[in-house]
Amino acid sequence: MPRALLSALLLFSSLLPHSALAQWQQHQWDVMGTRASVTLWSEQDAAPLFAALEKEMSRLNILLSPWVEDSELAKVNRLAASEAQTISAEFYALLEKSRDYYQLTGGAFDISFASAGHLYDYREGTSPDEETLQEATRHIDASNIQLLPANQVRFTDPGTTIDLGGIAKGYAIDQGIDLLKRAGIEQAWLSLGGDSYVLGDHRGRPWGVGIRHPRDKDAIAMRLPLSDIAMSTSGDYQRYFISKGERIHHIISPETGKSAGELVSVTILTEKSIDADALSTSVFVLGREKGLALINRLANTSVIIIDQQGEVYYSDDLVPPE
Template identity: 40%
Template structure:
């Protein structure tokens, strides 16, 4: 058995193309990188107050991880899961907001995005040294615990209650998006007008690059290991999040099992897609939507995206066809002839 998991930041190439050296007293560059929320994170910002802003961003990112990680017994999410079937848990404004947002996307997608998938995620453990293929009976036993409609929220008291023992929340499909938005807000509050935030492939850009041009972000080739991109997106003041089966996976007996699980079956979603990139203004939305569209499939996914304001998508299927929504097509350049941009 071979286990493979490489962080999204290595697969989704946040490629800043053609950025020269750009420094002055008022426009110095500050950058910082750390491993947080299970992935490699880097922020590059430009401006007089950029060093202070970037430092404060990472303090905030650590705070969000401490509250929302499912990998610590002390986090708010862990406490909610431990108290399932027992009592409601009071949480921070941060955690309540993200859970509330996750449940909205669960409803919007008919449960294809479901933050209560944690009991099944815990079975597979994809992305850890304990990754394995669960027995069908194990999955069947956990599926009744996956139901976003059962989560009880009290907006006044800021409490969260899971009514059945064994239920659990996993915010892995949305928390990094929230973190990127919070980092962006801190940079803006410090007067930073040019920045690139890369939270393990959750990309958030402010303004233009140091050459006063659009930031150029490469979309990773889903069939190559690293640093190979099939297209470039030129963006300003936007966020991009990509989901795909290549991000984290488990290979057993030549069968590949990726980490995007279908809440209805408990198995990896099989929709014929290789990659989904969402472009919008809020990273929390892009994060949830990239997973949602991958789980929905191309037709239902595009229908969802086209129903939403100021949201664009680039979808790659297993026939190497690229489908881009109307609002992003002019900013997309295909760089690999193996892939075809569909009309």
């Protein structure tokens, strides 16, 4: 090839728009006790974005984990019954949001479930004895959590323990999506455990997001075409053990201190992941009838429920597949 023609071709290629270099890029990592995953379309190397996402979710884990000794949440659990604790505005806002869902759901969403819930060890497969459980369940009542002026919180019951496991991952997803949007990303799928958000579409068509089959980890119960929406699935298969033929899982009924038993999977679709996360937990605890009634009252919110018999139920805005 003549040198002049080669030079011209090289010059032409350098003038091509950067979109010619755009591609799907993926990353996975472990955080907040589960697996995080992101897929995005970018013209640039996404490694700095992936690092920023990891940093942000690690920050939230240090803030909100009950298992990190010096996290704000752990400190509140240790000290708030003795005296009011001053906490960050971010943590305070999450406690306010949790209180709102406690009120909306008639107590089904209650972050003080941990007063009994933390007595279970899902790795070791152990449960508290009945007497211990009954005593701990007496302390499950979100009204024992007082939110005071100047970002202060105190517990009126010394037996109260809180856990934001029903809302923290959704909040982390929202923070991650905001980070991607600020970086100019328009198409992405960010997931954290059972919570996810699909940003934009999948290059001209919806994302195909699956709901895991609750009794076959390698199967998909159904696949949903989604764009620009949050999705959260709560299932009795995510953290559990079997004891004397009974499935003991992490979604605790505040009334009994035991695993909620009517449903096996609840999927919420709505605008923000923090709301999807809280509502999937709430509906799981409420059960089919009350759960459907709740979601049918809420704007721009949908639910898909699978019960113990494998029957599937949909909120009024969804049309079941033929």
